[in-house]
Amino acid sequence: MIVDNLTIIVSTILIILTIITTLVANPFFRLRPGHNNMPCNEDNADDGCTDNADNAKAESADNAKAESADYKANVGPRLSVVVVSNGTAEQMDNHLSAILSQHYEPGFEVIVVAGHRDSETEDVLKRYAANSTLYTTFVPQRSLFMSRGKLAMTIGVKAAHNEWVIITDSRYTPVSDQWLKAMAIGCTNDKDLVLGYSNYEAKAKPFYRFERLREQAYFLRMAYNGKAFCANAGNVMFRRDLFINNDGYRGNLQFIQGEYDFIVNKYAKKGNAAVITSPDAWMQEDAPSKNAWRIEKIGFINYRGSLQGINRYRALHMFDTFCLYTNYLADIAFGTWAAISQNWIMLAAACVAFIGTLVARTIIANKMFKRFDTQLSAWRAIPYELRGFWHSLIYRIRYAYADKHVFSSHKL
Numbered sequence: 001m002i003v004d005n006l007t008i009i010v011s012t013i014l015i016i017l018t019i020i021t022t023l024v025a026n027p028f029f030r031l032r033p034g035h036n037n038m039p040c041n042e043d044n045a046d047d048g049c050t051d052n053a054d055n056a057k058a059e060s061a062d063n064a065k066a067e068s069a070d071y072k073a074n075v076g077p078r079l080s081v082v083v084v085s086n087g088t089a090e091q092m093d094n095h096l097s098a099i100l101s102q103h104y105e106p107g108f109e110v111i112v113v114a115g116h117r118d119s120e121t122e123d124v125l126k127r128y129a130a131n132s133t134l135y136t137t138f139v140p141q142r143s144l145f146m147s148r149g150k151l152a153m154t155i156g157v158k159a160a161h162n163e164w165v166i167i168t169d170s171r172y173t174p175v176s177d178q179w180l181k182a183m184a185i186g187c188t189n190d191k192d193l194v195l196g197y198s199n200y201e202a203k204a205k206p207f208y209r210f211e212r213l214r215e216q217a218y219f220l221r222m223a224y225n226g227k228a229f230c231a232n233a234g235n236v237m238f239r240r241d242l243f244i245n246n247d248g249y250r251g252n253l254q255f256i257q258g259e260y261d262f263i264v265n266k267y268a269k270k271g272n273a274a275v276i277t278s279p280d281a282w283m284q285e286d287a288p289s290k291n292a293w294r295i296e297k298i299g300f301i302n303y304r305g306s307l308q309g310i311n312r313y314r315a316l317h318m319f320d321t322f323c324l325y326t327n328y329l330a331d332i333a334f335g336t337w338a339a340i341s342q343n344w345i346m347l348a349a350a351c352v353a354f355i356g357t358l359v360a361r362t363i364i365a366n367k368m369f370k371r372f373d374t375q376l377s378a379w380r381a382i383p384y385e386l387r388g389f390w391h392s393l394i395y396r397i398r399y400a401y402a403d404k405h406v407f408s409s410h411k412l
Contacts, residue, residue, distance in 0.1 A: 003345055010334055011349035017327045018353040022360040025323035027217035028368045031224075076184025079108040079164050080240070082156030084259075086149065086169035089120035091286060095173035096124070100131055104180040110134050111159050113152040116141040135159065147256045150249045153263075157243050164194075165243070167263065168234035168283065172198065175282045182281035183237055186274030192242050193264060193273040195223055196281040198233035202375050204287035209374050210384045211391075217368070218313065223275045228268035229309050230261035232300070235283040242267055252306055254408050257299035265307045279373070294395070301399045302407040321389050327357055328386075358382055 023029055081099055085092055092112075099110055110133050114121045118138075128134050137159050139152050149169075157165050164187050166180075176182070186194035197220070199212045215232055222229040243263075252262045264273070288296070304310050335350030337343075365381035368374075 007343060007346045007349075010346055014331060014334060014349050014353040017323070017330055018357050018360075021323045021327040021357055022364070025320040026361065026364060027214055027221065027320060028361075028364050031217040031221045031368070076104070076106055076181065077164055077187050078106050078162045079104070079166060079180055079184065079237075080160035080162040081108060081110045081180070082153060082160065082165060082167045083110060083112045084149065084152040084156065084167075084169040085112065085114040085118060085121050086152075087171045087286070089118070089124050092121055092170040093124045093127075095170060096128060098173045098177075099168075099179075100128065100133055101177055102174070102180045103177045104184070106184075108133065108180055109161060111156045112136045113156040113159075114138050115148075115152075147249075147253065147259075149256070149259045150253060150262075153259050154248050157240060157248070160240050163240055164237055165240045166235075166237040167260070168236075171286045172234040172283045175284050176280040178280040179283070182278050183235075183276055185278075186237070186276050188274070191272055191274045192239050193228060193268055194237040195220065195228060195231050195264065195273055195275050196235035196237075196283060197277045197372065198235045198283040198285060199372065199374060200285050201287055204285075206376055206380055207384055207387065208288065208293060210376055210380060211388060213368065213372055213374055213376075214385075214388065216372075218316065220275055220277065222309075222313070223268075223273050227270045227309065228264050228273040228275075229313055230307055231264045232261060233283065233285065234260060235281070236260050236263055238263060238267060252303070255299075255303040255306070256407055257296070258303045261300075261303075261307065265309070277372075282372075294398075297391075297395045298399045298402060299407055301396060302404065324385060325389070328354070331357070361385070 083092075083096065083099065096110075096112070102108065112125060112134065114125070114136065116138055125134070125136050137155055139148060139155060153167055156167070164184075166183065174180075183194055183196055197216060199216070200209050202209075212233070219229055219231060246267070249259075249262060249266075251266065252258065255262075307313075331350050331354035335347055335354065338346035338350055362378050362381050365385075366378035369376045369378070369381075
């Protein structure tokens with residue numbers, strides 16, 4: 001069997017594409033063990049994750065003890081937790097107790113910001129009235145010139161009495177009673193922001209959980225690399241003075257959505273954001289309806305152009321998608337051509353590249369599924385990766401025909 005130059009060149013290109021697609025253009029591979037507090041368990045102990053993560057966690061804790069003037073009893077500073085009523089009274093009732101029952105020695109306060117005349121939420125809060133940790137405030141009835149979500153967050157932050165403030169809303173619940181303690185590890189003198197991981201609860205659609213994990217892989221990795229970009233979930237902590245002294249959300253008040261994204265995007269500087277992904281620091285969000293999911297996705301398209309660093313994020317996203325599809329299409333095209341022309345060596349190379357990509361990306365994704373306990377089956381990784389591009393395209397088309405005033409507070 002004669003091996004011509006074309007066969008060698010094509011086969012080499014296919015193998016290189018496989019390596020790039022698997023190890024370079026892969027958000028799950030980029031967010032791998034050894035970075036800060038990447039979570040570890042028995043499923044990834046064999047790849048060195050345990051030692052790396054434990055060492056990183058111990059180092060982070062040691063730094064916090066040594067550097068933070070507010071660090072008390074080796075557990076952290078006093079914290080304020082702002083919980084915005086951003087759902088139903090039932091959600092508030094289901095999740096508030098998990099926040100109030102946190103085990104955190106230095107102490108904390110919980111500030112609930114409810115809507116004006118939200119009688120159902122008020123009834124829920126009355127049941128916790130005896131808890132000295134809980135404070136309640138309300139959004140004014142008339143707030144025409146500002147996103148109500150951002151206004152509620154602002155009211156809560158201004159009402160806080162402590163330097164470090166965590167913002168979240170009634171859709172979220174911590175998965176552990178050590179949540180505050182885990183997040184407080186990031187409260188050091190050289191940090192102004194602390195970002196935690198969050199995903200949907202297990203009963204949410206699998207694709208929603210996959211997409212949230214994939215987005216978090218991009219956002220957390222960008223923070224690891226030096227400057228945080230944004231955080232699309234309610235598990236963000238920052239210094240109160242930083243928010244107050246820099247006029248809070250000013251600069252993006254015209255957008256109804258993006259309370260968490262804009263906080264991180266506006267105040268993140270190179271190296272000033274800590275990333276805490278240990279399991280105790282996780283938050284879990286209630287399963288969204290199809291309409292809520294759609295609004296969130298289209299809303300992000302609306303305001304993403306105002307985010308600093310959006311070009312870097314989009315370029316990385318586009319590079320990953322381009323490599324993924326180019327790899328599969330090249331494998332299929334050259335494999336088909338090789339079969340027709342009976343070039344068995346090229347056909348073998350195409351098959352090895354195609355199957356190798358499927359297997360490698362599935363294994364890498366499955367490791368990430370297990371580390372973040374997404375309860376996703378490994379076989380979903382490949383079809384969901386391919387599906388993500390088309391969903392994004394559909395939402396961009398819908399946004400193009402949508403009434404843009406729906407996503408704006410109109411006045412600013």
